[in-house]
Amino acid sequence: MNDTPRISRQFSLCTVMETIVHCGPISRASIAKQTGLSKQTISEIARQLEDDGWIRETGRTSGHVGRTAVTYEIVPDAACIATVDLGGTKARAAIADLSCRVLAEVTEPTDRRGGIHVVRQIARMCREAAQHNGIAFDKVRLAVIGVPGVPDRKSGRVVMAPNIADFDTIDVEASLGAELGVDIILENDVNLAVLGEHWIGGGAGVDDLAYVALGTGIGAGIMVDGKLVRGFGGAAGELGFLPFGADPFDAASLRTGALERVTATAGMRARYRELSGADTDVPHIFEAAAAGEGAAIQVLDETARYVARAIAAICAVTNPGKVILGGSIGSREELVSRIRPLVPACFPYAVEIGVSELGARTAIVGGAAVGLSQLHAALFSGGVPGAAIALPPAEVVRLTEAAQ
Secondary structure, three states: OOOHHHHHHHHHHHHHHHHHHHHOOEEHHHHHHHHOOOHHHHHHHHHHHHHOOOEEEEEEOOOOOOOOOEEEEEOHHHOEEEEEEEOOOEEEEEEEEOOOEEOOOEEEEOOOOOHHHHHHHHHHHHHHHHHHOOOOHHHEEEEEEEEOOEEOOOOOOEEOOOOOOOOOOOOHHHHHHHHHOOEEEEEEHHHHHHHHHHHHOOOOOOOOEEEEEEOOOEEEEEEEOOEEOOOOOOOOOOHHHOOOOOOOOOHHHHOOOOOOOOOHHHHHHHHHHHHHOOOOOHHHHHHHHHOOOHHHHHHHHHHHHHHHHHHHHHHHHHOOOEEEEEOOOOOOHHHHHHHHHHHHHHOOOOOEEEEOOOHHHHHHHHHHHHHHHHHHHHHHOOOOOOOOOOOOOOOOOEEOOOOO
């Protein structure tokens, strides 16, 4: 049986859909001009997409001589995905629709009990995010969950996640699927962050890219030649386990990681307590450093040196064209200004050091990139290899402000 006509049709459908996603509202004549497809083919596909509820007429062209033409746009909420950034202290959930809008998110502290309590929290927040944005939850086809650890593809557990209790003892993927009733993609949160920055952030156009997040923990998302690096067990970029900082042979370093024990929130607080005798939070350490307090300045100086060494380690292995710093601690200018001059002092080749342009939403955006790519493929590729809809450029994507 010759499948050539079906395959050709599927490629044409994806091409038309991609053009409408990127350029809508758009007329059939403009689609033909951009794609090279015949007007008859475009008319047939547009009719099919309209009948199936994926696109709609949005008006007629105007402002030029000649007959007006019908224009089409995506029906944004015909299908959606939920995207979640789960952190050790804070969780965020948002909805992204077919038009590549990332809608307003809901944010709350992560349930400290961990395990199934966090699973249920995520499911509730996804439903609340849909409700907040006026989206019926039955429109949500897929949920992409960014987790602060390494998803085990076989067991569904999340390992190397010291900041979420019991995620390494339950099937997180299956539990979330049961709670939400949709397909689940578990991905490391920093991997999602680098994908978000590569799509519409400070790493757009940089195919050899690293994103280093420093907050409750420390980790990196790494891209080489435009592809995410996961490693054999999915643990690529787990910077917390670099063997310096604390004693890497101490049993505690097998759980939290030698580098993470001296950087990130807990490490910075412990070092400040050691130097000053006072127990305080990280924001106060920054405030005290700005006021000239010696102990706080030393904590920031030492943290910057550790992060610079971690960046140098990444550079020695993958040679990125740019390293983006993010996270609640890593994106602070007081730290960035210390890190920038230290990297060339310990690595001989120049590397650009930037700061996240997406801020706290970078993993949410990365989850949208992963989810929308998969959703488009599931809905429109028809199982034909290579038939795909590319994500639109930054100027097309819309981010709605987070809910308060």
